[in-house]
Amino acid sequence: MSNKSFSRTLEPFLRHIAACNSAVLPGGRTPFFCADSQIGWVSPSTVQALETLGVRAGQKFGVSAGADLFPLSHTLCEMGLYASHHEAFDVRDDSGTVLGQVDRGAIPVLGLAAEGVHLNGLVERADGLFLWVARRSMSKRLDPGKLDHLVAGGMSAGLDPQTTVIKEAQEEAGIPAELAAKAQAVGRIHYALERPEGLRRDVLHCYDLLLPEGFVPVAEDGEVESFHLLPIREVMVLIRDTDDFKFNVNLVLIDLFIRRSLFDPADAAILRRALSGQAA
Template identity: 85%
Template structure:
């Protein structure tokens, strides 16, 4: 792992919003139900499943009058393992909580089963910011080519799913140490700034994600170190260059673009009228 100081060619920022709105639209491309069937835990609908998943659940005797489902949350994790054994996904060997619409934990599933069952999942994204005399900079990570999803894409300095038993703040501290070598006492100063939801189809299935977004101001001398092998390299970039990459390319992992657009809005990089349009687009998408 290594850190570099990386810039792109200087470009004046376009007032046209379409290049940014396309990223928001891409992350909200799922039409619900869109041919999917509801998946229940007890009396509560918690997911949307594809016809392929429905066929698998039918063989397991989980068809109901209203769709498919399990009777109790205790059945969720064993079901997720069974679906893995049936070849519907490859296990992540990581348990995630399954919550209802009120945020109450109903049970757990293997992380890989979340898009297969169309469940909502929560995670954190952290903007690693450096304020220098010559402007605002952002630490950007390049994902390892060995990553299962989006190998080689640009990513946040810290980002990760919320494992069983954790909340957003503890997840930030955990992931900051594992992914960038940020000491816990420094990571604990990260400030929650926004919450972003979206729903889209991906090769792994239906993604209905909730992102808890944080800003962390880092010392100028800080250099991240990948502790878990998930990052190929780190780059410190002027915020204007990051904005140009979001505007002109698909270099960033799909959901990172949304968190960065939110950062650009909060840092005043759009005119007020443009910021209002983007803010409403980010906030107006159902999960």
């Protein structure tokens, strides 16, 4: 493939992947521990706040036990480092063991890993493959008004990905549990980037769900302004030419385009390596 061809066909997609992998670690950050497990990366400003609280685990910044994590997150909220989401998220070590919980808003402040789900709501029609797209409410705390998946959400404390999909599908799009349970797990995407709210180190559990042609989503929880059923190639053009979608949705949709053979094999291989964090 020539450089000219590479730039013309793939650069618009690769830029979305690069944008979600912009964080350099440690990049001036300090490791944050729970007992002997490093679980996060904290910025200099957060280090200052932790120093005033005397938050150390031995000679390291952190807590001595998982039970201390949620109280710490509450204190950081009271200090004005973030606004509470009033939702607890599990904190895991590298093996996936749950160590404790924090308020969801504290996750980027402490540079913790977080998990969520993204569901491609697909409709196969005689005239091609279509995708349900949601427009986020203008009242959303993050990325108001951006385009989004039909269903997407963080994994609250005590839940697993499948349970989260079923829960979010009902709340966000009115999808009955028996239909949402048919969603197929198709992969995971990791990334790390700087955002206004802090360091995002996310793991996205990706799902596909084939929906009946007659299904029409209903916003149950007020987080979605509207739903739109679009041809998959129209969605591909939006990803290529705009920043209309919420930042991480781009990655999940690029993965969908690869799996649906919308790129030629050589381009698909390059994009697949980029999504997995390997050099293109």
